[in-house]
Amino acid sequence: MAEFLRIYEENPNPREIDKVVAILKRGGLIIYPTDTVYGLGCDITNIKALERVARIKGVKLEKSNFSFICHDLSNLSDYVKQIDTSVFKLLKRNLPGAYTFILPGSKNLPNPFKKKKTVGIRVPDNNIALEIVKALGNPIISTSIHDDDEIIEYTTDPELIFEKWANKVDAVIDGGYGDNIPSTVVDLSTDEPVIVREGKGDLEIF
Template sequence: MARIIRIHPENPQQNAIDEVVKVLRDGGLIIYPSDTVYALGCDINNIRAMERLAQVKKVKLEKAQFSIICNDLSHLSAYTKPIDTSIFRILKNNIPGPFTFILEANKNLPLAYKGKKTIGIRVPEHNIPQLIVEKLGHPIASTSIKDDDEVLEYTTDPELIAEKYENLVDVVIDSGFGDNTASTVVDLTSGEPEIIREGKGQL
């Protein structure tokens, strides 16, 4: 049964953030707000949690395309190949923001990502995920929550999300209504930005 933890989006309570981080460290799954839609997340270094995340999304872990949520650009060099100045400038000008940037991965990816040639990096412009990652000490794996209803593609109400996912996740963070437009996905692997999915962000 998922716990609902209410966290203020502008002034997140530190004890609530600590509670969420403890759940992540224990291998739990969380649903958290971002600058776009509500998303599912777990500790990227916990293989069991990653397997659970894949199960919830009904995909095999090796086929999953989970983004990595960072709190700033400092994690980039840990997981990506060196990037040139023009690409770094694009990242610097658009992060934090509603973008997922696809970059070439290096060989230091966590176990669940092993063998992947590229990785999606995201730094949401939202206090809650930024503070969670900062406190955890490394990024979290993430995937958007999609609705089964074709008309309403993303669920925006945290209470409805909690009802739907109550037996699948450990914590649902309620910080008010979310957006219903996902991030813009930008492929930077060729050296020139290529928009893979139009979303909330304008480069």
């Protein structure tokens, strides 16, 4: 049974953040808030945890399109090939924010993702997610949790999320009601930005 942890976004309690990090370090899965929808995630360096997430999502890990949640752009070069100045400026201007940017992957990607040519990078505008990644010391992967309801695509109530996911994950973080609009996905791996999915982020900037 998962732990249900209440964390306030305005001022995340370091003790609660440390609890989440301990769960991640031992290979646990968490459901956590972002600036868009609630996400399912794990430590990017833990292969068994990554495999668990892939199983839950019903995908092969090597072919999965999980985003990497980063604290800022400082460890971008660990996972992304060198990008030109204009792309970096675009990232810097819009992150943290409700975007997933697809960038060319580097040779340093974790083993299961070695063959991937691109990687989705997220720096959400949410203190809980950012503090978790900062305290962990490396990114976590993220994939949106979808609702079975045909009308409501994403569950926004943490208590309902907990009811549904308590036996599948190790912790559900209650960071208040989530949004039900996912991030805007922008492919920056080619010469011109391509909007792959229209979401919460402003499209005017592209």
